Amino acid sequence: MLLLNHDNEQNIGDLKQGDRILYVDDVTVSFDGFKALNSLSLTIAHQELRCIIGANGAGKSTMMDVITGKTKPDSGNIIFGNAVNLLEMDEPTIAQVGVGRKFQKPTVFEGHSVFENLELAMKADKRFFKTLFTQMSADEKYKIEQAMELIGLKDSYKTSAGILSHGQKQWLEIGMLIMQDPKLLLVDEPVAGMTPGEVEKTGEILTNLAKTHSVVVVEHDMEFIRSIAKKVTVLHEGSVLAEGSMKSIQANEKVRKVYLGE
Amino acid sequence: MEKRKPIITRILENDKGGKIVLSVLFIIVLYVCLANLFIPQESAFYISTYTVTLLGKYLAFALLALALDLVWGYLGILSLGHGAFFSLGAYCMGMYLMRQIGDRGVYGNAELPDFMVFMNIKELPWFWYGFDSFFITAFLIALVPALLAFVFGYLAFRSRVTGVYLSIITQALTYALMLAFFRNDMGFGGNNGLTDFKDILGFNLQNDTTRVSLLMISFFALFMGYIICKFIINSKLGRVCIAIRDAESRVRFIGYKVEQYKLFIFIVSAILAGIAGALYVPQVGIINPGVFSPLFSIELVIWVAIGGRGTLYGAIIGAFIVNYASTYFTSALPEVWLYALGGLFVVSTLYLPKGVVGIIAKLSSLKKQNQINNNTQKAANVTA
Numbered sequence: 001m002l003l004l005n006h007d008n009e010q011n012i013g014d015l016k017q018g019d020r021i022l023y024v025d026d027v028t029v030s031f032d033g034f035k036a037l038n039s040l041s042l043t044i045a046h047q048e049l050r051c052i053i054g055a056n057g058a059g060k061s062t063m064m065d066v067i068t069g070k071t072k073p074d075s076g077n078i079i080f081g082n083a084v085n086l087l088e089m090d091e092p093t094i095a096q097v098g099v100g101r102k103f104q105k106p107t108v109f110e111g112h113s114v115f116e117n118l119e120l121a122m123k124a125d126k127r128f129f130k131t132l133f134t135q136m137s138a139d140e141k142y143k144i145e146q147a148m149e150l151i152g153l154k155d156s157y158k159t160s161a162g163i164l165s166h167g168q169k170q171w172l173e174i175g176m177l178i179m180q181d182p183k184l185l186l187v188d189e190p191v192a193g194m195t196p197g198e199v200e201k202t203g204e205i206l207t208n209l210a211k212t213h214s215v216v217v218v219e220h221d222m223e224f225i226r227s228i229a230k231k232v233t234v235l236h237e238g239s240v241l242a243e244g245s246m247k248s249i250q251a252n253e254k255v256r257k258v259y260l261g262e
Numbered sequence: 263m264e265k266r267k268p269i270i271t272r273i274l275e276n277d278k279g280g281k282i283v284l285s286v287l288f289i290i291v292l293y294v295c296l297a298n299l300f301i302p303q304e305s306a307f308y309i310s311t312y313t314v315t316l317l318g319k320y321l322a323f324a325l326l327a328l329a330l331d332l333v334w335g336y337l338g339i340l341s342l343g344h345g346a347f348f349s350l351g352a353y354c355m356g357m358y359l360m361r362q363i364g365d366r367g368v369y370g371n372a373e374l375p376d377f378m379v380f381m382n383i384k385e386l387p388w389f390w391y392g393f394d395s396f397f398i399t400a401f402l403i404a405l406v407p408a409l410l411a412f413v414f415g416y417l418a419f420r421s422r423v424t425g426v427y428l429s430i431i432t433q434a435l436t437y438a439l440m441l442a443f444f445r446n447d448m449g450f451g452g453n454n455g456l457t458d459f460k461d462i463l464g465f466n467l468q469n470d471t472t473r474v475s476l477l478m479i480s481f482f483a484l485f486m487g488y489i490i491c492k493f494i495i496n497s498k499l500g501r502v503c504i505a506i507r508d509a510e511s512r513v514r515f516i517g518y519k520v521e522q523y524k525l526f527i528f529i530v531s532a533i534l535a536g537i538a539g540a541l542y543v544p545q546v547g548i549i550n551p552g553v554f555s556p557l558f559s560i561e562l563v564i565w566v567a568i569g570g571r572g573t574l575y576g577a578i579i580g581a582f583i584v585n586y587a588s589t590y591f592t593s594a595l596p597e598v599w600l601y602a603l604g605g606l607f608v609v610s611t612l613y614l615p616k617g618v619v620g621i622i623a624k625l626s627s628l629k630k631q632n633q634i635n636n637n638t639q640k641a642a643n644v645t646a
Contacts, residue, residue, distance in 0.1 A: 068515060095517035107512045109505040116501055126517045128526050131499040180516055 015046040015081065021184055021214045022067070027076030029062055029238075036062040037073065038238035044184065049210035051225045052218045054235035055258070060218045061104065063235070064186050068101050069094045080184070096126065100182030104189045104218075106169040110162030114153050114172060117161050118144045121176035144179065150205065151175040166193045174205060184214045191224050203228045273492050279619065280492065283575040284485060291317065291481045295474045314473045315545050320585050321480035322542040325487050327565045327577035329534035332491050334563070335572030336500065337527050338507035340425075343432030344535055345559035346439050347407035349549070351536025353443075354406055356456035356549040357390060358399035359467075363460050376458070377451045387449040396463055403540040404533045411532030412525065419521040419528075424510070433556050440554030455550025462544050473545070480541045484578070487534050491574050494530065503527060564603065568610045570619030579618055 015021060022044040029037040037059045044050055054060050065071040067078060069091040078086040086094055095101075109117050122140060125131075148154045151171040156164070161172060170190060177185055190206065191199045199221070207228055209215055219225050225232065225246065232249045234241045242252045249255055267275075274281055294317055297309040326348050333339045365372035369379040374386060392398040414435060418428060446452035465472045494500050505513050506520055514520055543549045552558070561584075569580020584606070591599040614620055 070511075090519075091511075091514035092517050092519045095515055101515050103512075103515075107509050109508050109512070111504050111508050112501060119498070120501060120505055120513075120518075121516045126519070128499055128502075128519070128522045131502055132494065132497050134498050136498075176516065 015183075017045075017047050019046045020044070021046045021048075021081060022216075023077075023079040024063070024067070025077040025079065027063075027066060027073045027078065029059075029066060029071060029073045035238050037066065039076070040235075040239050042233065042240060044214055044216060046214055047210060047212065049207065049215045049217070049228065049230060051229040051232045052216060052235060053220070053222075053225060053232060054241075057237075058235040059238040060235055061188065062238075064101060064188060064218070067094075067186060068099060092126070095180070095182070098183035099186065100177045100180045100184070101186045102173045102177050102188055102190060104192070106166070106173050108161040108164070108169050108172050108176070111160065113158050113160055114148065114164070115144060115157040117172055118147055118175055118179050121179040123179065123181040147175045147178050150178065152201075167195065167198050170194060171198075171202070174202070178209070182213065185209060185216065187215060187217045189219055190217065191219065191221055199224055200227075270489055273489055273496060277492065277575075279573060279622075280488065280575040283578055284488060287321075287481065287484070287578070291321075291477060295478060298470060298474055311470050311473055314470075314477050316589065318473070318477040318480045318545040319542060320582055321477070321484050322538045322545065323562075323565070323585055324578040324581040325480075325484045325538035325541070326535050326562060327569065327581035328484070328487050328491060328574060329531040329538065330562055331566050331571060331574055331577035332494070332534070333527055333531045334566060335574070335577075336495060336503045336507060337524060338510075339524065339528070340429045340563070341432045341531075342429045342556065342559050342563065343434075343436035344531070344562055345553055345555070346432075346436035347411065347532040347535035348539040348542070349436075349439070349443075349551075349553040350407045350410060350539065351403045352539030352543045352549045352553060353450060353456070354393070354399055354403045354536070355540035355543040356459075357393040357450075358396060359459040359462060359544060360456050361390070361394045362462065363458065366460055367458070375451075375456075377454065377456075378449070381446055381452070383447075383449060390449070403536050407532040407536035407539075408529050411529045415525045415528040416521075419524045433559070436554050436559055437556050440551050440556075443551035443554055451550075453551060455548060455552075456543075457548040457550075459544065459547060467544060467547070476541070476545050480545070483537055483541055487537070488574060488578075490530070490534075494527070495574070499523065499526075561603070564607045564610075566617075568606060568614075568617050570617030573617075573619050576617050576619035583618065 020043055022042075024040055024042040026039045026041055027037050028035060028039050040059065040063065042063075052060055052063075062071060066073050067086060069086065069089060073087070080086050080097060080099065084097055086097075086099070089097070109120065112120070119136065119140075122144065124134070124140075145154070148157055151174060153164075153168060153172060153175070156168075161169065164172060170193065174187075174190065177187070187206065191202050194202060203224060206215055206217060217225075217228070229246050231244065232246050233243045234249060234252075234255050236258050241258065242249055242255050244252075266272075294309045294314055297307055298311060298314050301308045326344065329347070330341060330344045333341055333344075360375045363375065367376040367379075369376055371379050374383065378386070392402070414432075418431060423431065442448055443450050444453050450456070459467055461467060462472065462476075465475075467473075495503075502513065502518055502523055506518075506523060510520060539553075565580040565584045566577045567580070568584055569578065570576025584603070587602065587606075588599060591602055610617060616623070
C-alpha cells in the first residue's frame, strides 16, 4: 500500500573499505538561470572522511540539499551504494536508506528534552503505526545514554533542547546523527560558534565516526579542516575545482587564485 | 516483577490537570443525573431537564474542542474548518433520527421524511439508504468524517500546504459544504435542516431517562476521547507530532514521513469531531447547515485558545467557559455577547497566550516560588 511502504531495509549491498558509497554524477541545479551546481561529479568512498571547502555560493549547501532530497536537480544522477538512485526518493526515504545530515544552523526540537531528541533520531522503524505502540527497550535506552555521554550532555538529559547553548545544540545535532546511524553523514559547518576546546572534541568525534561510516564535512574553518582532513575537495562555481590532500590543495595554483585569494 | 497498573491509570499518570478536570466533570454529571431523576421538582436541589440537555451539549462541544486541540496544539495545524467534521457526524445521526420517525410525521408518509414530501422529492435518495439501521449509522458517523479528512488531508499534506494557507483551505472546505447543504435539492432538508425527532433506538427523546442516558453517554465519549488523545500524545508518535509542529523539515531528514503522521492525527481528530456531532444532535433536537458556517469553526478555535492550547484538558475548560458564557449572555444581555466573545479572544491572545490553563500554572508556580522564598527567609532567620 502506498501509505505503508517502507524502504528502511533497502539493501545497498555489502561495502568494503574503499568501495564507492556515493556517486554524484554530472548534476546540474539552476535557480532562475543561475547555476548553483554546474555538472558536478564527485565520488565518496566507504568509510572515508572527506572535507569540502569553497567560497560562499560555491554550491556546498546546494550539493547537500540535492543529496538529501530537499532540492531536485535539473539533470544528473546520484547513486548511493551500488544501485540506489537517491533522486527517485523523498527526504524521509533517503534518511531511511542511510544518509544523515547535520544542518548549518543547528535545528533541534526545542520543545523536547535532550533525551527525547535523541530518541526521535534513533534508528528504528519510523512508520507511524509502529511509533504509536512502541516501547523503548533497555538496549535502546542504553544507546541513548551512551550518545549523551559522548556529546557531553549526560547531565542535561531532561533539559529542553531550546535552552541549550549554541555549542551544545551543535553537539546535540551530532548526537542525533550518531543515533540515526546512517551509512553516510553529511555534516554542514560542525564547529561554527564553538570554543577551541569544543572544536578539538568535535574533530575527535568525527574522526572516530569515519572509522565506521562515511563522513562528508563542509567547513570554513581551515584550521579545523587541516586537523582532520585526509582528502579535500574544493568547489568553485558549482563544480569541482581541485581534489587531493590538504598539502596538494594548498599548493594548487587554481585554488590559490580563486579561494585563498592569492 | 512490578505489577502493571491498569492502562487508564498509566495514561493519566503525571496529568494532574486532566485528572482534576475529568473528576470534576464526573461529579457534576453524576449529580445532575441523580438530581434530575430522583429529587422531586419542588426541591431546591432538583436539576431541570433543560440543564441536563445543556450540559450534554457542552460535553459534545468539549469533545469537539478536544479534537481540534489534537491537531492544533500538537501538530500545529490550525484548522478553521473543524465544524465540517462535526456537522457530518451530526447529519449522519440526524438522518438516522429522521428515519426513526417513520409514519408519525405530519404527512404520515412511512417511506419519506416530511421535508421530502414537502419539497416534492418522490423517492428516497440513495445516500439515505442504511440510515434505518443504528449499527450502520454508528459506523458512518465515524467513516464519513474520516473519509473527508483522508481525501482533504492527503491532497493538502502531500502538496505540503502549511500554515495560514492550510487554514484558509480548511475554511473554504467548510464554507463549500455549508453552501451545498443549504441547497434544497441536495436532499438534506435545505436550510431547515433535520428536526422533529421522536425516538432514538426506540426510546422517546423527550423522556428524562433518555436525556440523562444521553448525558452519561456524552460524558463517557468525552472521557474515552481524552484517553485516546492522551495515549497518542504520550506515545513516541506524539513526540514525533510535537517535533513536526516545531521543526517540520528536520523531522523529514531523520526519516519520518511527515505526511502520514499528519494524516493519521487529522483523521483521528475528524472521527472524534464526528462523534461529538452525533452526540450533539439528539440532545439539541435539530441540525441545520448553520453548523457548517466558518463562524462556528472559528468560535471553536476561540474555545481552545481561551482554555489553553496544547494541553487537551485546557480545550475542555475553554469549551465550558465560552459556552456557559454564551448561554448566560445570550439570555441576559443578548446584544453584548458577540462583543464579549471578540473581547475575550483579544484579551486571551494578548495577555493569556497559554489560556486559562496558563494562568493557573503561573499562579501555582508563583505560590511555589513564594514558599521557597519564605523557607529560605526562615532558614536565613534561623541562622541569623
